[in-house]
Amino acid sequence: MRWESTGGVALVTLDNPGRRNAIDAALAAGLADACDAIDADATIGAAVLRGAEGYFCSGGDRDELAEISAAPVSDAGMSATQRIYDAFLRVGRLLVPTIAAVRGGAVGAGVNLALAADVRVVADDAVLASGFTRLGVHPGGGHFALLNRFAGPQAAAALGVFGETVDGASAVRLGLAYDSVPDDQVEDRALALAQVAGKDPALARATIKSLRTEAGPPAVSWPAAVALEQSVQPWSFARKGGPGWSARGERGDGRSR
Template sequence: MSAPCQIVRDGAVATVLLDRPTHRNALDLALKEALLDALDQVSRDPDVRAVVLAGNGPAFCVGQDLREHAEGLGTGAWARERTVERHYNPIVRTLATMPQPVVAAVHGACVGAGLGIALACDLRVLADDAVLGTAFAGVGLTFDSGLSATLTWAVGAARARELVLLGGTFDAASAVAWGIAGRVVPAGEVRVVAHDLASRLAQGPPLAHAASKRLVAAASTRSWEESLAAEAAEQDALGRTDDHREAVAAFLEHRSPRFTGR
C-alpha cells in the first residue's frame, strides 16, 4: 500500500500530495501523520525553494475522516488522541511558518480542516469546480486548523460568522471575490498553474520570502510601532546578505539576479 501522502520533487519545487483519492483525502490518523511528516521534511530541505500542496483524486480534502472519528468516539480514542493539538495545529503551523512559500492547488471539495489547511498556505489557486466550506456546525463542532483566525483575516468577522454558523458552502468565484484566493482556473489545469507559480517563486529570494512570511504572520498581533520595528530589523538583516547585493548588481547590469539564499 502506498503512503497516504507523497512528496514529488521537480528541481527546487516540492509537491506535497494528499493521496487518499477514494476517500476524497479525508484526514484519518495515517494521513495526518504522513502530511505532518512530509511538511516537516520539505520545510527543512535547503534545496526546496517553493512548495505546492495538492490532493489526488476528485477532491482537495474533505476534512476529518468521520468514519474513523465515529469509531474513536465509541472507543474513547478520539479524546486520547487530541488530534487538534497533535495534528491539525502542527500541520497549519508548519505551513504558515516554513521558510518556503506554499501554493495550494485546490479542486473539488475543500471543507472543514481541508479549508483550514488551504488557508494556512501562502497562495491559493482554485479550480472552477472547487466547493469550499467550514462544515463544522453540521457535526456539532467549531473551528479548528486555525480557521477562526485565517478565515476571519481573509473575509472579515461578519462573513466568517455567517460561514461557520450557517455552515453553507461557497464556490471559487466567491472565494476570489472575498479575498481567499487570487485566481480561478479550469479544473484540469489547477496543479499545472500552481506548479508554474511555485516555480516562479522558487527563482526568487528565499531569505526575503521567509522574512515576508514572518512579518505577515505576526502582523495581526503587533502594534503599529512593533510592526515598524520588525520591518526595520528584517530589512537590516536582508541588506547584509549576498542575495541583496546580487539583486542590486543585477538591476544595475540589466540582468536577472541569481539568488543563492546567502
C-alpha cells in the same frame, strides 16, 4: 502521502483518495515528514499542496472523528484531534512559500489546510465549506482566525457559523483565494506561480519570512486561537455523544461522503 521536487518546487500530494484525502493518522504523519524534508532541503524554494484524484481534502477522517466524538477529552480523543491540527499547523510553518491547489473541494479541516498556505489557486467549481456547525460541532483549529485573516468577520460568520459554502469565483471575491481557473488548469497555474520562487530558494525563504512577519497576525493569532478552542471543541463533541460524524455520513457541504 507523497511528494517530489523539480526545479526548486516541491509538489506535495495528499493521497487518501478512498476518503477524499481526509486527514487520518497516516496522512498527518506523512505530511509532517514531507514538510520536515522540504525545510531541510535548501534547493527547494516553494511548495505546492494538492489532493490526489481531483479532490483537495474532505477534512478529518470520519473514523477518527467518530472516535473523538465518543470521548473527546480522553487521551485518545485529544491525541486524534491534535493530529488533525498538527497537519495544517505544520504546513503553516513551512519555511518556503506555499500554494494550495484546490480542486473538487475543501471541507472542514480541509479548509484550514488550504488556508494554511500562503496562496490558494482554486477550481471555478470547487466547493469550500466549513461544515462544522451543520454537524453540530464547534470548528476548532483556529478556524475563525484563519477565515477572518483572509476574508473578514462577515465571511467568517457566514461560512463558520451559518454554514454557507462558496465556489472558486466567490472564494477569490472574498479574498479566500488568489485565482480561480477551470479545474484542469489548477495545478498548472499553481506550479507556474511556484516556479518563480523555485528559481531562487534562498531569496524565496527570506521574502516569505518577511511577508509573514510584516503582514502581521489577526487580532488573535492562529496558534492562540487553536489553544483557546481546545476546550470548546471537545465540549461540542461530548454534547453530541458520538453519533454525528459516523451516523449521518455527510460532508460539510451536505453531500454524501
